[in-house]
Amino acid sequence: MDKLIIVVGLFVTVVIFSAASASNVPVVAWSNTRSLFDTRQISAGEEVSKESLRDDFVNHVIGADQKPQTIILVLMNKLKLGDLTRYSNAYDAQNQGGIIPNIKSSMESSASSLVLPQTDTSDLLDDLMSKVTGLITEINNPVDVQSLALDSKQTNLVIVRVEPSDSVEEQLKAADKYVKILMNKFNGRSTPFTLFFTASPISQDSSHASGRRLLQATDGDAAKFAFINFTEDGCQLYFFAANINVQFVKGADGQKNESVPLPTTGWVSTGSDCLTNRSLIFNLGISDLEGLNGTDWIESVSFKVEFNMTARDFWYVSKSSITAQLKGQKELTHMIDLHELETPLGWSYHCGDITFVSKQQPNKTDDMVNLIFKDFQIQPFGIENDKFSQANDCIGYFSPAIWMGIITALLVIAIIGFGIGMMATVKVMDKFDDPKGKQLMINVPES
Numbered sequence: 390m391d392k393l394i395i396v397v398g399l400f401v402t403v404v405i406f407s408a409a410s411a412s413n414v415p416v417v418a419w420s421n422t423r424s425l426f427d428t429r430q431i432s433a434g435e436e437v438s439k440e441s442l443r444d445d446f447v448n449h450v451i452g453a454d455q456k457p458q459t460i461i462l463v464l465m466n467k468l469k470l471g472d473l474t475r476y477s478n479a480y481d482a483q484n485q486g487g488i489i490p491n492i493k494s495s496m497e498s499s500a501s502s503l504v505l506p507q508t509d510t511s512d513l514l515d516d517l518m519s520k521v522t523g524l525i526t527e528i529n530n531p532v533d534v535q536s537l538a539l540d541s542k543q544t545n546l547v548i549v550r551v552e553p554s555d556s557v558e559e560q561l562k563a564a565d566k567y568v569k570i571l572m573n574k575f576n577g578r579s580t581p582f583t584l585f586f587t588a589s590p591i592s593q594d595s596s597h598a599s600g601r602r603l604l605q606a607t608d609g610d611a612a613k614f615a616f617i618n619f620t621e622d623g624c625q626l627y628f629f630a631a632n633i634n635v636q637f638v639k640g641a642d643g644q645k646n647e648s649v650p651l652p653t654t655g656w657v658s659t660g661s662d663c664l665t666n667r668s669l670i671f672n673l674g675i676s677d678l679e680g681l682n683g684t685d686w687i688e689s690v691s692f693k694v695e696f697n698m699t700a701r702d703f704w705y706v707s708k709s710s711i712t713a714q715l716k717g718q719k720e721l722t723h724m725i726d727l728h729e730l731e732t733p734l735g736w737s738y739h740c741g742d743i744t745f746v747s748k749q750q751p752n753k754t755d756d757m758v759n760l761i762f763k764d765f766q767i768q769p770f771g772i773e774n775d776k777f778s779q780a781n782d783c784i785g786y787f788s789p790a791i792w793m794g795i796i797t798a799l800l801v802i803a804i805i806g807f808g809i810g811m812m813a814t815v816k817v818m819d820k821f822d823d824p825k826g827k828q829l830m831i832n833v834p835e836s
């Protein structure tokens with residue numbers, strides 16, 4: 390009974406503790422001024438409350454008596470201090486910053502910096518906004534940084550929301566990329582800035598790690614990712630992708646360059662066409678790529694998919710191609726094979742990872758361009774209630790997780806079966822229970 394109470398007590402403590410610290414995230418800040426230099430020292434393990442964050446840090450750094458500066462807030466959707474140590478290779482003596490080299494080096498070379506391991510950031514955005522005398526700019530895309538024009542006589546706020554992802558690693562990489570271009574923009578100039586790198590505290594529930602998720606577009610999602618609503622002449626098609634990467638394939642030897650991410654904004658569906666209500670052409674492309682992050686070899690890319698319907702009301706791709714304009718070369722177009730998209734009418738097609746590759750012979754010497762989609766979803770027909778219908782998932786019913794379960798169960802059954810089989814073959818020595826046989830006599834000498 391005592392033990393039970395202790396166990397229940399421990400359990401309750403753990404639950405309360407994890408609930409209390411759920412909203413605490415690390416805050417990393419640095420500046421090209423010395424403003425972060427003489428902020429309050431925090432003690433080891435201290436959880437900084439939102440009041441303390443405001444009074445001891447934000448008000449101190451961006452005080453009314455300070456000169457105008459640019460405040461940059463880089464927000465991930467989740468982050469733990471452990472993630473930072475882990476992915477920055479903090480335990481490696483010769484460490485270059487792991488997957489966040491730019492964050493590490495900018496912070497180390499800054500005039501002053503600050504790390505608050507456990508902080509309640511629920512009011513941080515409001516606190517920062519209250520300091521603004523100039524502009525508040527929200528950035529969802531690296532291209533936006535280039536065009537950022539700020540009045541240096543005012544205090545401006547630049548909010549960078551790193552593309553949400555279930556993987557902290559991917560988000561950190563993306564955040565690092567933003568920091569690199571932001572620092573290129575701000576470090577060289579005389580504009581004072583303070584950068585806060587943290588996560589929004591409400592993040593926890595927005596990250597469903599994995600599983601059989603049937604993605605349905607909600608308003609929030611639609612704004613942040615490449616969501617396309619093509620509605621025309623009685624045709625309606627929805628397309629969604631969390632991100633789209635492009636990859637160069639050298640024709641002669643089939644060698645592939647590493648894939649590079651394309652912006653999630655700026656995609657247009659010009660050239661799409663509603664042929665009949667059972668057939669449509671969807672064309673989606675992006676042009677004027679500004680060469681950010683490895684896309685300097687490509688100017689524009691688009692893909693074109695023709696959907697038809699079978700007599701049995703399955704929609705399928707009857708023709709599809711990718712067209713790309715490489716820098717300084719002629720436009721190249723090649724057919725792709727998307728027969729796996731075949732789906733019953735009234736369903737959408739979803740795939741966590743899909744690559745549009747050419748179906749050209751390996752010997753063809755033409756260069757090619759592949760498109761790689763994350764969280765791809767499309768529905769060309771039968772959309773109801775303004776959202777994707779139930780999804781036909783490319784993983785199919787037997788996902789790796791389900792296979793793992795099945796194999797584990799089979800293994801257990803095999804072991805138990807083997808055990809039962811072994812037990813069944815155990816022979817009782819029949820000497821003891823043969824009634825006709827000679828009785829076994831044991832003489833016990835009486836002492």
Ligand SMILES: *[C@@H]1O[C@H](CO)[C@@H](O)[C@H](O)[C@H]1NC(C)=O
Nearest residue numbers: 637638645646647686715716
């Ligand atoms: C990728 O391919 C292009 C071909 O246009 C080439 O110029 C570029 O150097 C390649 N990049 C890498 C990283 O291999």
Ligand SMILES: *[C@@H]1O[C@H](CO)[C@@H](O)[C@H](O)[C@H]1NC(C)=O
Nearest residue numbers: 623624665666667734770771
């Ligand atoms: C397509 O059009 C035909 C004739 O115009 C109509 O009978 C049919 O119901 C339409 N189908 C759909 C799915 O709207």
Ligand SMILES: *[C@@H]1O[C@H](CO)[C@@H](O)[C@H](O)[C@H]1NC(C)=O
Nearest residue numbers: 664665667668696697698707
């Ligand atoms: C798809 O539909 C269009 C328009 O109805 C038609 O021209 C084309 O031949 C069809 N393609 C196939 C493969 O059936």
Ligand SMILES: *[C@@H]1O[C@H](CO)[C@@H](O)[C@H](O)[C@H]1NC(C)=O
Nearest residue numbers: 641642643750751752753754
């Ligand atoms: C075409 O490819 C095959 C195998 O991929 C190879 O054996 C053959 O030599 C190639 N032919 C030419 C002309 O490159």
Ligand SMILES: *[C@@H]1O[C@H](CO)[C@@H](O)[C@H](O)[C@H]1NC(C)=O
Nearest residue numbers: 606611618619620627775776
């Ligand atoms: C798509 O566009 C149509 C027509 O403009 C509109 O009625 C519909 O609500 C839009 N759907 C979404 C999800 O925005």
Ligand SMILES: CC(=O)N[C@H]1CO[C@H](CO)[C@@H](O)[C@@H]1O
Nearest residue numbers: 562563566569649650682683
């Ligand atoms: C130059 C640059 O920023 N390269 C980055 C492009 O994006 C990939 C993947 O997100 C990063 O790994 C590169 O560092």
